[in-house]
Amino acid sequence: xxxxxxxxxxxxxxxxxxxxxxxxxxxxxxxxxxxxxxxxxxxxxxxxxxxxxxxxxxxxxxxxxxxxxxxxxxxxxxxxxxxxxxxxxxxxxxxxxxxxxxxxxxxxxxxxx
Amino acid sequence: xxxxxxxxxxxxxxxxxxxxxxxxxxxxxxxxxxxxxxxxxxxxxxxxxxxxxxxxxxxxxxxxxxxxxxxxxxxxxxxxxxxxxxxxxxxxxxxxxxxxxxxxxxxxxx
Numbered sequence: 001x002x003x004x005x006x007x008x009x010x011x012x013x014x015x016x017x018x019x020x021x022x023x024x025x026x027x028x029x030x031x032x033x034x035x036x037x038x039x040x041x042x043x044x045x046x047x048x049x050x051x052x053x054x055x056x057x058x059x060x061x062x063x064x065x066x067x068x069x070x071x072x073x074x075x076x077x078x079x080x081x082x083x084x085x086x087x088x089x090x091x092x093x094x095x096x097x098x099x100x101x102x103x104x105x106x107x108x109x110x111x112x113x
Numbered sequence: 114x115x116x117x118x119x120x121x122x123x124x125x126x127x128x129x130x131x132x133x134x135x136x137x138x139x140x141x142x143x144x145x146x147x148x149x150x151x152x153x154x155x156x157x158x159x160x161x162x163x164x165x166x167x168x169x170x171x172x173x174x175x176x177x178x179x180x181x182x183x184x185x186x187x188x189x190x191x192x193x194x195x196x197x198x199x200x201x202x203x204x205x206x207x208x209x210x211x212x213x214x215x216x217x218x219x220x221x222x223x
Binding site: 002004033035042043045048055056058088090092101102103104105106107109 | 146148153154155156157158161201203206207210211212213214215216
């Protein structure tokens, strides 16, 4: 158990809909990262937050947004969903930035029909 | 951007054999990490090697880093069926996040 909790584990929705994925980092970890993993794109970095502030942005679509709350949990909002958004979405946390290891949650599997 | 690229893409071996996976990256790094992912599960950190280290061991894992060639290798000795998984290298990207390669899918046959 990594200590990172992601909900929901599975989500099936229709195109055009909006979903919210939630992540609770390990106790004490200030950094939260979101990654998308699909069969054809591998593991793609979306966005990082550090202590409530956006720290880095990757290949995140404009239809997607995220935030980190004062209690350090994070939410990833996906809107106007398309078939191609079907993927595993992982949250990871770390104490600091690139000098430490990432602890991954078990992911949220999103299926868009 | 910096990116690790694992090689081979897939590897199939018998139990008891050694498995070697390689990772190449593009620019200077201060550390490189290896992760493991069982099918459909979250990634698990295996080992971190810093740029001033050439070799590191952890149990049956041995990682090497050659900064002159911008490459790293992960050796799993005496493999077991339970080692079947995908293995990824990760490199820091401008000190702000990690970039993962496409991974090596390892199958260990009993």
